Amino acid sequence: MPFHTLYGKLAITLLGLLLAVGATYILLTAYFTKNHLRETSQELNRTLAANLIKERDFIRNGNIQVDAVATVFESFMVINPSIELYLLDHDGKILSYSAPKGAVMTDQINLAPINQFLDDQPLPILGDDPRAVGRKKIFSAAPLVGKNNELCYLYVVLRGENYDSISDVLGDSYILRIGSWVTAGSLALALISGLFLFSQYTRRLTRLSETMTQFRNSDLSQHTPNVELTPQSEDEIGKLESSFNDLAKRVILQLKELRETDTYRCDMVANISHDLRTPLASMQGYLETLLLKDGELDPEKQREYIEIALRHSHRMGKLIKDLFELARLDSGDIDIDKTNFSLHELAFDIMQKHQLDAEQRGISLSCNDANDTCNAYGDIGLIERVLENLIENAIRHCNQNGSVKINITGNSNNVQVRVTDTGKGIPSDELNHIFNRFYQVDKHRTNKNGSAGLGLAIVKRILDLHHSDIEVSSEVDKGTEFSFALGCAITQANTSEHIAT
Ligand SMILES: Nc1ncnc2c1ncn2[C@@H]1O[C@H](COP(=O)(O)OP(=O)(O)O)[C@@H](O)[C@H]1O
Numbered sequence: 001m002p003f004h005t006l007y008g009k010l011a012i013t014l015l016g017l018l019l020a021v022g023a024t025y026i027l028l029t030a031y032f033t034k035n036h037l038r039e040t041s042q043e044l045n046r047t048l049a050a051n052l053i054k055e056r057d058f059i060r061n062g063n064i065q066v067d068a069v070a071t072v073f074e075s076f077m078v079i080n081p082s083i084e085l086y087l088l089d090h091d092g093k094i095l096s097y098s099a100p101k102g103a104v105m106t107d108q109i110n111l112a113p114i115n116q117f118l119d120d121q122p123l124p125i126l127g128d129d130p131r132a133v134g135r136k137k138i139f140s141a142a143p144l145v146g147k148n149n150e151l152c153y154l155y156v157v158l159r160g161e162n163y164d165s166i167s168d169v170l171g172d173s174y175i176l177r178i179g180s181w182v183t184a185g186s187l188a189l190a191l192i193s194g195l196f197l198f199s200q201y202t203r204r205l206t207r208l209s210e211t212m213t214q215f216r217n218s219d220l221s222q223h224t225p226n227v228e229l230t231p232q233s234e235d236e237i238g239k240l241e242s243s244f245n246d247l248a249k250r251v252i253l254q255l256k257e258l259r260e261t262d263t264y265r266c267d268m269v270a271n272i273s274h275d276l277r278t279p280l281a282s283m284q285g286y287l288e289t290l291l292l293k294d295g296e297l298d299p300e301k302q303r304e305y306i307e308i309a310l311r312h313s314h315r316m317g318k319l320i321k322d323l324f325e326l327a328r329l330d331s332g333d334i335d336i337d338k339t340n341f342s343l344h345e346l347a348f349d350i351m352q353k354h355q356l357d358a359e360q361r362g363i364s365l366s367c368n369d370a371n372d373t374c375n376a377y378g379d380i381g382l383i384e385r386v387l388e389n390l391i392e393n394a395i396r397h398c399n400q401n402g403s404v405k406i407n408i409t410g411n412s413n414n415v416q417v418r419v420t421d422t423g424k425g426i427p428s429d430e431l432n433h434i435f436n437r438f439y440q441v442d443k444h445r446t447n448k449n450g451s452a453g454l455g456l457a458i459v460k461r462i463l464d465l466h467h468s469d470i471e472v473s474s475e476v477d478k479g480t481e482f483s484f485a486l487g488c489a490i491t492q493a494n495t496s497e498h499i500a501t
């Protein structure tokens, strides 16, 4: 199991925790059992020393019979080697004992535990073990009082059960041994279940990590990888999986947009080149002819050639102007100079400019009468471009004897402009595209008057900057209607503001 993986780390942590819990449990149980056994044993033998004194005749005529005590001790050593008897003087000095000769290592016993014992303090109380300096044992004790208040102690060390170490306790208690095995078994079971659950959780993380690697390694420019994960729950890993799904979708989408922008850029360069090359070549042709046939051409022809060359240069100029305007609108560093103005007056001015052109084409151009619509609030120069483009388109695409109508209506919030013509209309599947740059419904691009499919793109951009939408409805061979709305003028002292967009 590699320990640098999350699973490895979790497994080793769990193992450590379970071992610590197990060890603590066994240590605590052993400790309490040891004390419990000592307590019971000492409790059982509490009156042992007193009974011995009562049974045996250690005091004769008020004198403590040290020699007699020694004889009794010897017989005890044979009968019950699990207890050792000591006779102590009032200072705790050993006067006589029942242990084998040479086994006793000290001749002085601390009296404090003995006094505690005689005071009936809670058991177990540990006293000095004379056989080993520093070792403690449970005991029983009773005072022997001779004449003249001579005081001695009978000190009985209960050697029988040896509970000094944990292994002694465990070795001695069957229940405790079984208990320890049961504990070890449950901890092992907990370890196995824990490891199984961890493997379940980490498997989902591994799957996520593999999917991410697959996504990272896939060639996004060639194909879109299918890396969608199905979150199995709402937990943190589930959220991580959902976040990855969103992230992957976003990367793929942005890449697609980038690719589209790139294609669009290439198309645009091709369109611009095409739209500039045609009039340029034509203009060059006429000028060269003029130069070559200098003197041979009659003045009428000469004038005609010059006029054609001039028309082509106007077309180029218009295209370049449109491109420049669109680039400026796109760049974002254009100042919109919003003012209050009458849309009616503006529409009338533009209509008059196109009246002659419309008449020549046999088209009636009209605008509804001024009514009490509010003034509009916007950049008058830019809105003029919008109306120009729409009216110019309407006239150009209108049939002979048709009509182009400008209708301006309003309510308290905004003014609505509709430019309606009775022209050839736009097929419904083209309606979504006409606002794209260089898009023309007539694919043959008959751009005699410099129209290159930029007009409506400019209109849309300008209205975007005024937070307004342009709408179009059209029916083939019946006509088309473009409409948009502008907010009403704000009646403040300072109605002119410059908004940098
Ligand atoms: N009023 C209209 N009637 C019919 N078709 C129209 C009308 N206005 C625009 N269109 C179509 O939408 C296209 C895009 O218009 P526009 O962006 O102004 O480009 P352009 O006028 O330079 O061709 C036009 O080529 C034309 O096919």
Ligand SMILES: [Mg+2]
Pocket: 389, 392, 393, 451, 454, 455, 456
């Ligand atoms: Mg146009």
